Amino acid sequence: MRIIRFLLRKEFLQIFRNKAMLPILFVMPVIQLLVLSFAATYELKEVDFALLDMDQSRVSRELAAKFQSTGYFNLQAETFDRNKAMEWLDARRVSLIIIVPPDFEEDLTNGREAPVQLIIDAVDGSTAGLIQSYSASILNDLNAEKQLELKIKSADPAVVQVKTINLIPQNWYNPDLDYITFMVPGILVVLVSMIGLFLSGMNIVREQEIGTIEQLNVTPIRKYQFMVGKLLPFWIIGMFDLLVGLALARYGFHIPFLGNLATILVVAGIFLVVIQSLGLLISTMTNTQQQAMFIAWFIMVVFILLGGLFTPIESMPGWAQNITLANPVAYFIKIMRMVLLKGAGWQEIQVMVYTLIGMGSVLLMVSINRYKKTTG
């Protein structure tokens, strides 16, 4: 115990003496949480569009006004020249061109098909999808209004008999479909994993590279004591950062904390051990910090991409979904969201927690085994 205490003191002294590291450990995560939470959103804002109104009728003007009044669309320019509008699209001046053909109003009032052309800049596919679905629903609304007017005016039985099925959406847990509520718990996980994976792994390689590991090797320190001395400081720092992040999430972002905070902390503790063991394993397999960093970063990217943070795991093809089963980050992100946002309890998450414990034990054992008290 005494030895571990000394080792811990040495590590903490080393960490806190490095003035460049301190802001990285304690300020950077907070800034990242703030920036990333606001940046990671697909919400649509202010789409600039060009209008080619060939009809110049009451309805066509109503249509343009309707687009503007939603707040999502902003009329950037009007023209009668199709090529001009396409040039604007090329130059990224507008991302949507709405073309209302001549005789639009006449077709509509006579019960014929009245097409409206939407030309969308689809370089960014997901934004284009949103633009499409927003404009479709605006046009649908307008159409419903006009059809109702027609229905009242005419007694044409064909118009009356059109069947409709209304869809009434209800969004649970996050009725406003607020992206921040969803992202913050996931980003917290990423920040904690970065500290766990990069710093603890790097630490041992650093001693190897500088050569100070020899000095530790010739002391009577046992393997496990050495490991604990290396892991514990960054475990504590990781937990501390998580607490700060959670406080920020609760009081800064007003994320609902439906579940039990203690559950989160216990899982976080286990998760950090898993990630740190992985970092340790990397460090036993590499000789320089550059190598270790590079491999760690690579693994981190795969973990994040396949963790369901940005794109839902449900969208991945089957084989990729299977890979995520071996991804500790995916489990922790899922647990965080379930506990914080839905108030899930032990019963719902226990299988995932056991999986994490299993991963942690295997990784820790392998990496302790691989670490040798000799060099060369």
Add this chain to the structure above:
Amino acid sequence: MNSFRGFVTKEFKQIYRDKRTLVVLFGMPVIMMVLFGFAIRNEIDGAQIGILDLSKDEVTRTITQKLEASKSFQVRVYLENYDEVEGLFRQGDIKEIVVFEPGFQEKLVRKNVANIQIITDATDPNLANLVQSYTSNVVRDYVQILNREAQVQQAGIQPQVRMMYNPELRSVNLFVPGLIAVILMLVSALMTSISITREKEMGNMEILLVSPLKPYHIIIGKVLPYMVLSVVNVITILVLAEFVFHVPFEGSYLFFFLESGLFIMTALALGVFISSASNNQQTAMMVSLAGLLLPTVLLSGFIFPVASMPLPLQWISHIIPAKWFLIIVRDIMLKGSDLMLVWKETLVLLVMTLGFIGLSLKKFKVRLQ
């Protein structure tokens, strides 16, 4: 000049001797490309849903079958009442419950209107949105067929959508330029900054500084091998994009490589700048990670559109080189743009690069302490 050549040879040897890193360096673009191309999508594949059918008639069964038949959904449970919803959502696998109101078919026949309630687990708003719109597509198709069979005239406003530049809305078309930016940041900026600080940390910098090499010789020598690596990586990604994922390439290759060369210079300059400002590898790594890679991934428009961000972040995104590079490359690849259309972005990138080179030459110290 001779000593400079010797130094460059040493640098190349040092890097190419480290087989493990090389494997990662060359393997990474391939793996990332495959992950992005196949796994990172914004479409739905077999989302698990539940059905609460309070009517249990012919129409509701048909709609359920149609949902089941679509590749996007898997009907996992049939509920009996509302109270089960909460428990199912908490377990986390079911993403949506489709509720048919009682007397569905009757209402549809008699009153021509019937209601379906769609309850989504909106903890993931994006997914909830997708699931909802996929469901409404299925239902809309059904209604259309129904009306056509009844020979009712379909009239009214019909949106005709044309998607320019990327008609199938494939995410991989969008990701390729972003991926190039991320990999270049990683190889050029991160690796360079580490390799220079490494010399400092190991004490070799003293030796280099007292040698007849000029400071800019040292920097160029350090930077050159990573430049070669970067170019190879760009080519790898491009080849994969073209031949495996069939991403269109409308513009000129020469122009593309010129712009990529410019961005490689930007990244290298950034790497040198970071290394001149930090004393050990750990600091250099964390600064490159937090200051370069994360912003490159998140604030450049790589995954999330810049236009969706709040204004302050949009301002910040202006100082991120990758943002400009992304606009340029996307335009070249998907629209076939030439310098006329992207000269502004190119100019910004050029000014940034010159600025960083100037700054790091100024900060590079000829003696240690």
